[in-house]
Amino acid sequence: MTTTLDRTAPRDLAAELPARLSLTPKTTLAGQLDGAWWPRSRDLEAELPPLAAALDETWGRVTRVTVNPSRWPVVPRTVAVDGRTLHVGWFTEQDPDKLILLSYTVGRWDLLVIPPETEPAAAARLMAAAAIPGSVLAAGVLM
Template sequence: MTATLDRAMTPAALDSTARLSLAPSGVRPGRLDGAWWPRSRDLLLELPVLAADIDERWGRITRITVNPARWPVIPRRIPVTGHTVHAGWFTTEQDEHTIAVFSYTPLRLNLLVVPPETDAVDAARLMSEAADPANTRTASDLLAAERGRGAAEPESPSDFLPSAATPSGGAGEVDRRADVARSRAASWPVLA
C-alpha cells in the first residue's frame, strides 16, 4: 500500500518553526543529542524546517538517516533553502524513533523523533529528557516509558496521515482524519 500525502492539509503546512530541543553545547550528551517533534511524517515538509534551525547552530545539514518503520515515504533528496539534503534509511541499525542528522562540519546529531500526535505536555517532557546530558536511555526506551505513563502512540504512520487511504476506511474516514489533523494543528504550541 502506498500512502498519499496532501500537503495542503498537513499541520506542518501551517507552521514553519522547528520544535527542537538540543543538549547544551560543550557538554558530552548521553545516547541522544536532543529531540525533534515534527508536525507530520512528511520528510519533504518537515526536514526544511529542521534544517533551517540546525544549519544556524551546527552547520549545513548534508545528510539524514531514518528508520522506515515510522516514515511512510523517504525521498532520496530533499530540497532545503539553498541546498539539497540526501536521505537514507536503516532498518536494523538505527532505532526506529530517531533521526541521525549529519552536517559538513562534520557533526552527527542523534535526535529522538517525538511522534507528531503526542500531546504538548508529554512532548515537552520527552524533549527535555532527550536533551538532558545525563540521559542514558535510547529513544525507544524513552517512548516506552512515556507509553507506560499512559501516552499512546499510533499503530502505524498511516494512523496520523490526514489523507492516507486505508483498506478499511472509505472517504468518510479520510475526511475524519483531515478534521482531526486540522484541530490538532490549531492546538499545538510552538516550542523552539
C-alpha cells in the same frame, strides 16, 4: 458532487512554521541523544526543511539524514532545502524513534523523534528528557 483534496496545504504550513526542537546544551558530557524533534506530520519532504534550517544556525549545515522507514510512509532520496539538496537514507537497523543528522564539517547528531500525534504535555516531557546532557537513555527507552 466533486471533492478536491489540496495535498500541498500541509507542506506549505510545515514550511512556514519553525521546527519544534529541543537541543542538548553544549557541554563536555556526551549522551545517547543530542536532543529531540517533534515534527507536525510524517511527511519528511515537508518536515526536514524547517529542521535543517533551524540546525544550520546552531550546528552548521546538515547534509544527510537517516531514518528508520517503519515510522515514515515515504522516505524521499533527497529533499530541497534553501536551494541545496539534503540527502535522505534509511536503515531498518536504526532505532525507529531516532533521526541521525550528518554534516561534513561538524559531525553527527542523534535526535529523538517524538511522534506528531503526541499530546503536547507528553511531548514537552520527552523533549526535556532527551536534552539532558550526559543522559544514557536511548531513544527507544525514552519512548
